[in-house]
Amino acid sequence: MTDKNQFTFNLEKKKNRFKQSLNSGDFVVLFEIDPPSSDCNISAVVSRYKPFTNAVNGIENFTSGIAITDRKTNRASFDVFDFASELIDGDRSRHVVFASGRGRTQKELIELVKACAAGGFCNVVPVSGNIFKEDTARSVYKEIFAESIPVINSLKTDENANNLLNLGGEVNPFKYSQVALHTQFFKLVKKLCAGANFTVVQAGWDILKQQELRWYLEGRGIFEPCLGRVILLKPETIEQIITGSCQGIFMSPDFLSILKKESKFGLSQFWAAQWRRFELQVAGLRWMGYSGIIISGVENEAYVKTAISKVNSALKEFSSFEDWKGAYLNFLARSEMFPYPYKYYKYSNLLETPFADSARVSSDEETTCTCSEKFRYYLNKFQAEGLSFRNPKKDHLSRLFYYSPKSCPKGMIHGTCGEMNHNGTCCLNPLKECLYSKMFKIALWKNEFEPFEAN
Ligand code: SF4
Known part of the structure; x- marks a missing residue:
């Protein structure tokens, strides 16, 4: 593992392609991958990923890049900075690296983010760290989690680091009660006030929740770019979500039964349904003002090519928000996306219009204090x-x-x-x-x- 303290900053400000694209309104497409296990043969892994990285770097119509997660589902993964450094040569400013606070002190997380910046990975999303499937409250009490907010605060006040870094903040808007949703929103606002420059949204399939987040931020006068997360659903991914391997990712029982039905009609029909769902989600996010997407579940050259052609066609297919909404309601909205009896949405007229200034606050749920x-x-x-x-x-x-x-x-x-x-x-x-x-x-x-x- 690289000693993170050895890095010094080259203070010359370089072009940050990802940041420039977000700020100029270009649609950014990133492909998410997880570092391999720490005991892997890293050269073999890097050469296995070569056709994938070449395919991502070769995309012409969008600013594209790779989003590398950190300690997403287990702690025994390869050091994220070492993996990113081995994997990516050339312009590193088009990629995004996540830095997990799980198992790290605040100082260690700051050193990791600074190492990323010094190594050319200037787009970093510090996160406090996921819980894993096997975790219990007792085992987690024994671990440390460095929270992202003090890390963002500290990096923003460090002039050298701040010059190079473009920091992101993560949020999970797929919450269906007033308390669970608002506490998420508050934390995101706190991250943005601390100095996060862009938002990365947790993966989910409820487009109303994605619009709700945009409306909330716009209503508060916050216009930092947002990246939506889209998972290409494969049978094994669905299985992982059901069995709790992807904590924080929510799938409603109704949506799950639709997926099960789709899988009964054979593989080709299952895939046709998933790609159509993917297209509708991408187009919906664009119409709702998202600046880009992070695609998860696409880790080889062939999938990258298909995904990009689907993104292309999705963005060209619909001439208006109404046009997209009709197709979306036809295809996706047959299922309830909330986990009944929890069905709180902050606004009562989501999906009626793309405009946040028409938002009507819902009176559905009022939490009370006893x-x-x-x-x-x-x-x-x-x-x-x-x-x-x-x-x-x-x-x-x-x-x-x-x-x-x-x-x-x-x-x-x-x-x-x-x-x-x-x-x-x-x-x-x-x-x-x-x-x-x-x-x-x-x-x-x-x-x-x-x-x-x-x-
Ligand atoms: S759900 Fe609440 S109490 Fe439990 S780990 Fe998360 S923040 Fe802490």
């Missing part, structure tokens, strides 16, 4: 501050509404993780309420949401 939760708040506050109300001894606790950060197995003190269950319980313990769900209820009662976004 008397015992209010009593608990006062009790916690009293315990934290003692009798010196004017001079709190534990200031950081006031930002958590006096809840202990220890109640989060990942130790997240800057915002919720992307995996909170729809009912507000913790992804690692469905019997316990997520720390940020408890905070959200107190915030609603007190009408005080600043602590969620304050850096």
Whole structure:
């Protein structure tokens, strides 16, 4: 593994192709891959990927690149910086590297991001890190997770790093309760305020949720570019999602039964349905103002070529939002995308129009704070501050509404993780309420949401 401390910055500002394309409104297409296992023969892996990287680099109609994930489904993967450096020669500014905080201290995560920048990978998305299929609350308590927000904050104040870096922030908008959705939005805004320059959206199939995110950001006057994530569904990918290998990715029971039906008609019909779903999703994202897509599940030369021709045809096929909507409703909207009884959407007129300024806020769900939760708040506050109300001894606790950060197995003190269950319980313990769900209820009662976004 490369020693990340050995890197020095070449302060000469270089062209960043990915950033330039996002800022000039060109549609960016990235192909996502995961680093191989740490005990692999890296030369063999790199030569296996050669036709794939050549195909991605050879795309002419779009700014294209590779998005390399880090510790996405297990911790035993090859070091992301070493893998990216071996895999990619030539212009590295067209690619994006994810940097996971799982198993890393804040300092180590910062060093990793700086190493990426010094090595030419200036588009980096720091993330706090996924939970894995085999995780339990107890095992996760023993691990460290460096959160992305303090890392973004620190890198933005480091002049050398800031000159080179174009940082991204990730968000999971596929949440179907007021609490689960709003805590995601707050955290994204906090990342953008800390200095993230673009947003990467979790993968999902509910286009209403993708529009809801755009409307929310535009409603708040936030216009940083957003990249949608599109998974090309293969039978094995569906299996992985069902069995929990891809934590945070949600598929509704209704959508799942449609996929099962599609798979019964034979492989060629299954593929025809998946490519059509892919085209409609890509076109929908474009009409909703997304600046590009990250395609997952396409890892060989032939698939890259097909995917690009589908992106091309999807962007040319529809002459208006209405035109696209008709085709989308025909093909996809036969299924409910929400996990009943959780069906919260922030706006009541999603899909009626492409324009955020026509958004009508829905009155579907109102989370409430119970008397015992209010009593608990006062009790916690009293315990934290003692009798010196004017001079709190534990200031950081006031930002958590006096809840202990220890109640989060990942130790997240800057915002919720992307995996909170729809009912507000913790992804690692469905019997316990997520720390940020408890905070959200107190915030609603007190009408005080600043602590969620304050850096
Ligand atoms: S308590 Fe909330 S933020 Fe912490 S791990 Fe559980 S779901 Fe994630």
